[in-house]
Amino acid sequence: MYDKEKLKDLPQNPGVYIMRNKNSEIIYVGKAINLRNRVRQYFHSASQLTAKTVVLVSHIETIETIVTDSEMEALILECNLIKTHHPRYNILLKDDKSYPWIRLTVQEEYPRLLMTREYKKDGAKYFGPFTSSYAVKNTIEAILKIYPLKTCNRQVAYGKKIGRPCLNYHIGQCQAPCQGNVSKEKYAKDIASVLDILNGRHPDLLKNINDKMTVAAMNQNYEEAAKYRDQISGIAHIVEKQKISSSAKQDQDFIGFAKSDGLGCVQVFHVREGKLMGRDHFFLEEVEGVSSREVQESFVKQYYASCGFIPREIILKEPLEDKKVIEEWLGDLAGKKIEVHAPKRGQKIKMLEMVTDNADLALKQKLLEKREKEIRSKSRLDGLQDLLGLAQRPVRIEAYDISNISGTNNVGGMVVFDEGKLNRKACRRFKIKSVEGQNDYASMQEMIFRRMERAMKAPEGNNFLPLPEVMMIDGGVGHVNAAQSIVSLYPTVAIEVCGLVKDDHHRLRGIFHQGTEYPIKKATPLGVFLSEISEEVHRYTLGYHQILRKKEMLVSQLEEIPGVGKKRREALMAHFGQVDKIKKATIEELQSVPGMQIKTAQAVFEHFRNKS
Numbered sequence: 001m002y003d004k005e006k007l008k009d010l011p012q013n014p015g016v017y018i019m020r021n022k023n024s025e026i027i028y029v030g031k032a033i034n035l036r037n038r039v040r041q042y043f044h045s046a047s048q049l050t051a052k053t054v055v056l057v058s059h060i061e062t063i064e065t066i067v068t069d070s071e072m073e074a075l076i077l078e079c080n081l082i083k084t085h086h087p088r089y090n091i092l093l094k095d096d097k098s099y100p101w102i103r104l105t106v107q108e109e110y111p112r113l114l115m116t117r118e119y120k121k122d123g124a125k126y127f128g129p130f131t132s133s134y135a136v137k138n139t140i141e142a143i144l145k146i147y148p149l150k151t152c153n154r155q156v157a158y159g160k161k162i163g164r165p166c167l168n169y170h171i172g173q174c175q176a177p178c179q180g181n182v183s184k185e186k187y188a189k190d191i192a193s194v195l196d197i198l199n200g201r202h203p204d205l206l207k208n209i210n211d212k213m214t215v216a217a218m219n220q221n222y223e224e225a226a227k228y229r230d231q232i233s234g235i236a237h238i239v240e241k242q243k244i245s246s247s248a249k250q251d252q253d254f255i256g257f258a259k260s261d262g263l264g265c266v267q268v269f270h271v272r273e274g275k276l277m278g279r280d281h282f283f284l285e286e287v288e289g290v291s292s293r294e295v296q297e298s299f300v301k302q303y304y305a306s307c308g309f310i311p312r313e314i315i316l317k318e319p320l321e322d323k324k325v326i327e328e329w330l331g332d333l334a335g336k337k338i339e340v341h342a343p344k345r346g347q348k349i350k351m352l353e354m355v356t357d358n359a360d361l362a363l364k365q366k367l368l369e370k371r372e373k374e375i376r377s378k379s380r381l382d383g384l385q386d387l388l389g390l391a392q393r394p395v396r397i398e399a400y401d402i403s404n405i406s407g408t409n410n411v412g413g414m415v416v417f418d419e420g421k422l423n424r425k426a427c428r429r430f431k432i433k434s435v436e437g438q439n440d441y442a443s444m445q446e447m448i449f450r451r452m453e454r455a456m457k458a459p460e461g462n463n464f465l466p467l468p469e470v471m472m473i474d475g476g477v478g479h480v481n482a483a484q485s486i487v488s489l490y491p492t493v494a495i496e497v498c499g500l501v502k503d504d505h506h507r508l509r510g511i512f513h514q515g516t517e518y519p520i521k522k523a524t525p526l527g528v529f530l531s532e533i534s535e536e537v538h539r540y541t542l543g544y545h546q547i548l549r550k551k552e553m554l555v556s557q558l559e560e561i562p563g564v565g566k567k568r569r570e571a572l573m574a575h576f577g578q579v580d581k582i583k584k585a586t587i588e589e590l591q592s593v594p595g596m597q598i599k600t601a602q603a604v605f606e607h608f609r610n611k612s
Contacts, residue, residue, distance in 0.1 A: 377420030413541030
């Protein structure tokens with residue numbers, strides 16, 4: 001528990017405070033104009049604090065402070081620390097994914113239209129972000145059918161032929177500037193039309209193309225008129241789903257929030273050039289007892305710190321407490337003036353209500369799915385409890401498998417299911433050390449022994465605790481007996497050991513427990529669950545085995561080269577780290593390896609060039 005006497009020693013400067021628990025883990029990060037005054041607020045009487053804050057304070061063991069020159073610097077530092085450490089009691093976005101953008105490389109002589117998930121200040125024009133990569137790909141494909149821009153990265157120039165044209169040219173989806181027959185002026189006209197479409201200025205573009213179509217038809221140039229007709233149809237198809245949401249032709253984000261049962265949902269509607277271009281939602285955990293204003297502020301700081309594009313206007317339901325500082329910070333990130341509004345009336349309020357309604361619907365759907373998963377998981381675990389005759393429903397289940405080929409690259413895998421869900425962070429791989437040749441029973445015993453010993457000797461909170469209630473061994477009687485012989489060495493531990501028995505087609509047939517094999521009905525919740533466990537442990541272990549085999553095969557390639565023995569192979573691996581880098585190395589780089597002669601370097605270089 002934190003000693004309140006230390007509060008008087010805290011600085012009164014702006015900065016960041018970092019709260020840690022008894023294990024020195026960062027559990028909360030915050031910023032303040034006056035660190036001492038802000039931190040003292042956490043230690044008021046419990047009646048003045050939210051339930052979440054009371055729990056937080058009970059876990060505080062130490063508080064560190066970092067003094068900054070301004071509140072702006074404190075805000076930036078707070079965002080970076082939260083993103084790096086993911087403190088337990090900060091409001092955190094559940095998913096950290098990158099979103100697709102449409103990228104037009106206008107900085108190139110012959111620009112390309114691409115999809116990317118990384119926003120860079122590289123001179124290109126970016127449109128987005130969008131929530132669906134499928135929609136982005138479809139949009140790009142539709143535009144390229146109308147305006148066949150180049151998609152390769154060849155350095156092309158007018159009047160200069162470079163190689164042969166690719167398949168896109170032959171199917172009418174590229175003008176083949178690589179053949180030197182497309183002037184920059186002609187290509188630039190197509191780029192201008194593409195920009196009009198992406199910027200929402202398609203009405204003027206459609207009128208221009210329609211006029212051209214009319215003239216071509218009047219001149220009885222029906223083939224050209226048909227081309228213009230197809231362009232009009234294609235552009236209409238691209239923009240038909242865009243919805244006018246603002247009379248002001250500007251970029252805006254509308255942010256709405258809903259919460260229930262400790263879970264929150266933030267919905268963001270992306271309006272670009274006055275049109276609703278996409279929407280997205282994020283789920284926030286631990287929001288019970290937290291005000292909507294605090295949730296909004298946490299979201300804005302986390303989301304816009306890494307989203308790449310920041311619109312000129314961000315519209316929220318409630319005003320932010322640090323509005324001016326956040327606007328200044330966002331302006332520095334975006335390189336332009338950013339405004340954060342909380343309107344009281346008008347069209348923007350109606351839009352916010354729609355966004356909030358969508359957040360509420362997404363949250364209800366999420367909670368419904370969560371309850372369905374809990375019911376399904378409970379049904380699975382109840383079935384396993386009944387089958388094995390356990391006193392209570394198992395919380396942690398571990399499954400084990402061995403993989404090798406004729407005793408080589410002998411490995412084992414341990415997968416973990418907590419509350420019926422795969423816990424990827426707890427899964428472990430073992431390289432079998434004490435067993436020579438193919439002996440699955442002995443290999444299984446080594447793996448189980450090492451797993452148990454690490455749990456017994458390591459301090460509490462290590463990755464091999466808690467111990468499972470159930471161990472599932474991939475195999476039948478022999479494999480189960482081998483594992484049981486190790487578990488029985490620890491009489492203070494109660495672990496049920498059973499076997500996942502496969503048929504001749506390596507599909508789960510039943511479960512072996514205490515001398516009896518119980519057939520499994522595949523269509524039942526328990527049958528589906530056990531099949532998932534069986535497939536996951538096999539996939540996980542086999543994957544590790546394949547990685548080691550691939551490494552061994554790559555290293556063995558070096559021994560095929562004349563003049564490369566064990567010492568030179570080790571020197572090459574020590575210098576480059578991996579075979580792929582050796583393959584790409586130049587003769588000069590190979591000669592820089594200690595002890596490498598010119599003749600041998602030449603042999604290594606030519607060996608991999610001849611293989612490619």
